[in-house]
Amino acid sequence: MQYQQLRPFPGDFLWGASTSAYQVEGAWNEDGKGPSVIDTHVKRPEGVADFTVASDHYHRYAEDVALFAELGLRAYRFSIAWTRIVPDGDGEVNRAGIAFYHQLIDELRSKDIEPIVTLYHFDLPAALDERGGWSNRATVDAFVRYARILFEEFGDKVRYWLTINEQNMMILHGRAIGTTGRSGEASKRVIYQQNHNMFLAQARAMALCHETLPEAKIGPAPNIVSVYPATCAPEDVIAADNWDAIRNLLYLDLAVHGSYHPLAWAYLVERGWEPEIADGDLETLTNAKPDFIAFNYYSTQTVGASRGDASDLQLRGGDQQIVRGEIGLYRAAKNEHLPTNAFGWEIDPVGFRTTMRRLWDRYRLPLIITENGLGAYDELVDGRVRDDYRIDYLRRHIEQIQLAISDGVDVFGYCPWTAIDVVSTHQGISKRYGFIHVNRDENDPRDLARTKKDSFHWYRGIIAGNGADLH
Ligand code: BG6
Numbered sequence: 001m002q003y004q005q006l007r008p009f010p011g012d013f014l015w016g017a018s019t020s021a022y023q024v025e026g027a028w029n030e031d032g033k034g035p036s037v038i039d040t041h042v043k044r045p046e047g048v049a050d051f052t053v054a055s056d057h058y059h060r061y062a063e064d065v066a067l068f069a070e071l072g073l074r075a076y077r078f079s080i081a082w083t084r085i086v087p088d089g090d091g092e093v094n095r096a097g098i099a100f101y102h103q104l105i106d107e108l109r110s111k112d113i114e115p116i117v118t119l120y121h122f123d124l125p126a127a128l129d130e131r132g133g134w135s136n137r138a139t140v141d142a143f144v145r146y147a148r149i150l151f152e153e154f155g156d157k158v159r160y161w162l163t164i165n166e167q168n169m170m171i172l173h174g175r176a177i178g179t180t181g182r183s184g185e186a187s188k189r190v191i192y193q194q195n196h197n198m199f200l201a202q203a204r205a206m207a208l209c210h211e212t213l214p215e216a217k218i219g220p221a222p223n224i225v226s227v228y229p230a231t232c233a234p235e236d237v238i239a240a241d242n243w244d245a246i247r248n249l250l251y252l253d254l255a256v257h258g259s260y261h262p263l264a265w266a267y268l269v270e271r272g273w274e275p276e277i278a279d280g281d282l283e284t285l286t287n288a289k290p291d292f293i294a295f296n297y298y299s300t301q302t303v304g305a306s307r308g309d310a311s312d313l314q315l316r317g318g319d320q321q322i323v324r325g326e327i328g329l330y331r332a333a334k335n336e337h338l339p340t341n342a343f344g345w346e347i348d349p350v351g352f353r354t355t356m357r358r359l360w361d362r363y364r365l366p367l368i369i370t371e372n373g374l375g376a377y378d379e380l381v382d383g384r385v386r387d388d389y390r391i392d393y394l395r396r397h398i399e400q401i402q403l404a405i406s407d408g409v410d411v412f413g414y415c416p417w418t419a420i421d422v423v424s425t426h427q428g429i430s431k432r433y434g435f436i437h438v439n440r441d442e443n444d445p446r447d448l449a450r451t452k453k454d455s456f457h458w459y460r461g462i463i464a465g466n467g468a469d470l471h
Contacts, residue, residue: 007406009467014114014413016075017068017435017459018371020121020165022051023422025081027058031096034087036123037133037181044178048428049442055422056438056448061104063450064420067436069111071456072463076113077370077415078104079121079165082146089125090142098153105157116370116415117158118221119147119205121165122179122425133183134194134201137278143201144208151212161209161218162294162370163202168222168251169320171195176319177425189273196275199254203288210289217291220255221370223320224248224295226354230304230333239305239330242267243323247301252293256363258286267329292412293359296371297397300351302335319426321345343375343431349396356404356411368413372397375424375431378453385437385453394455398462399470416459420450435459 022028022038028051029035038051057064068076082089084097108115120143128139151161171191174180184191202220209218227244229236242263250264259282260268268274301323306312314332318324322344325332338346352372359367374393378385394416405411421434428442435456439449461469 001407003403003406006402009402009405010412011466012412013466014075014116014368014415015463016073016077016114016116016413016415017071017419018077018415018417019057019079019419019422020118021079021081021084022054022121022123023425024055024078024418024420025058026052026054026056028052030058031100032084032087032094033081033097034083034089035126036081036083037126037129037179038123040126040129041181042178044426044428047442049423049440051423053440053445053448055420055440056445057420058100060448060450062107064436065104065107065111065113067450067452068108068113068419070460071419071435072460073113073419074463075116075160075413075415076108076419077116077118077162079118080150081123082120083123083125085149086125086142086146088127090128090138090145093149101154105154109157114160115158116160116162116368116413117150117154118162118165119143119150120163122170122177124179124181126181129181129183133181134197135183135186135190137197140197140201140204144204147205147208148212151209151216155213155216159216161216162221163205163218164198165221166223166296166320167195167198167202167220168247172247173319176317179425188271192268192273193275196277196281200281200284202255203258203285206288206290219290219292219294219365219368220251221294221296222248222251222255223371224252224297224355224359225299225301225321226351226358228300228302228335228351230302230331233305235305236303239303243301243303243330246329252359252363254285255290256293256365258282258288290365292366292368293363294368294370295355295359296417297352297355297369298372299338299346300335300348300354301346302333303330304333306331341374342377343427345375347374347393349400352397353400353404353407356401356409357407360409366410366412368411368415369401370415371417372414373417373433375427375433377430378432378437380437380439380451383451385451387453387455390453390455391458394459395470398467402467402470
């Protein structure tokens with residue numbers, strides 16, 4: 001639909017930006033923090049930065065929050081490191097870790113920045129991983145206990161909670177992005193049991209949040225793409241539906257309705273990967289109701305009918321945004337209409353609108369975008385980062401939010417990835433996303449000085465005008 005007049009962004013729209021604990025904080029073993037699977041198991045290619053120092057936000061959070069305030073952020077989406085709060089996952093509570101997040105949240109609140117807190121963003125405590133990780137139902141109890149600690153500690157300061165970041169990517173691409181730890185090096189059957197256990201953990205955390213914090217809101221945060229058929233051949237449409245069910249709807253239906261999507265379940269049964277469902281699980285899943293859907297959007301994906309052989313598969317193996325293919329299910333295809341970024345991820349702003357429309361159509365829950373952004377090899381030259389390519393990317397995506405709002409979709413916030421440069425999941429610090437440049441490279445942390453990029457000044461203007469100055 002084309003409009004004569006677009007609807008404005010709501011006055012209280014949450015213009016924000018995102019990070020995650022292990023990618024931004026550093027201080028990986030300070031003040032009582034325990035190791036997570038990221039610290040013990042991530043294998044990086046030679047010369048790619050690890051997460052020990054990251055962007056050193058742990059020590060520089062006050063300076064960073066001052067910059068976020070200057071940027072005009074109304075919200076900041078970050079994650080709490082489970083291993084700072086409970087170093088071994090389910091034992092002693094670490095007061096120093098709790099104190100850090102009180103300071104961070106107080107700093108944000110003092111500048112009128114709404115904290116949006118992810119409970120768990122890829123960094124499972126290593127001690128739990130040693131005991132089977134998500135294969136062990138005791139991890140579900142440990143997660144719920146950890147969530148309770150956070151609700152009790154921060155519940156009077158935090159209104160928006162996210163359960164688990166990109167559970168679907170941990171299941172589908174855990175090896176590529178390095179989130180599996182030891183327990184994830186298992187068969188698909190075991191991994192889908194882990195998936196089920198994570199759903200239980202999420203459902204119980206949502207129910208607990210509603211019980212203990214009636215004013216708070218909580219939702220899941222999967223990575224969602226609209227899936228296009230490679231052509232209008234009916235077989236390609238079937239393949240697109242297959243992949244949509246397994247990549248997106250399995251996770252969304254479980255979070256919202258507490259039930260397995262029928263096509264995804266048929267796939268699991270066909271492969272012999274269906275999880276064991278214990279007495280009471282289905283009740284636990286259906287009793288939990290999210291208040292909103294948070295989702296991360298980077299691109300769409302395009303697939304065709306399976307040819308039944310290895311030509312279905314993407315040779316590079318795939319990652320969060322690069323479709324992999326699965327024999328007998330769908331074939332990875334390239335969308336000839338879309339450009340790609342420097343890392344092979346397709347760029348599709350219009351697909352963003354499609355994704356918002358589809359989510360609203362299916363679930364009728366308010367939406368918030370908790371990640372969207374452009375990874376690029378930024379260069380700091382004479383004290384300036386001229387990232388006009390990022391401005392263009394963000395502008396074109398924000399325009400699509402306004403179109404989706406005009407279509408009648410309820411979107412209440414946008415938190416692009418990232419507020420400040422962080423270390424990418426598997427491609428180092430050279431793949432930058434931030435509004436604020438951090439002076440370090442893969443091997444040398446240098447002085448970690450902060451510099452506002454051109455996109456910082458641009459986004460500040462967009463926020464100040466509540467999205468009115470996009471064009
Ligand atoms: C999402 C993750 O998959 O994409 C983030 O939630 C991640 O943690 C972001 O950093 C961008 O991906 P990458 O692989 O470029 O860091």
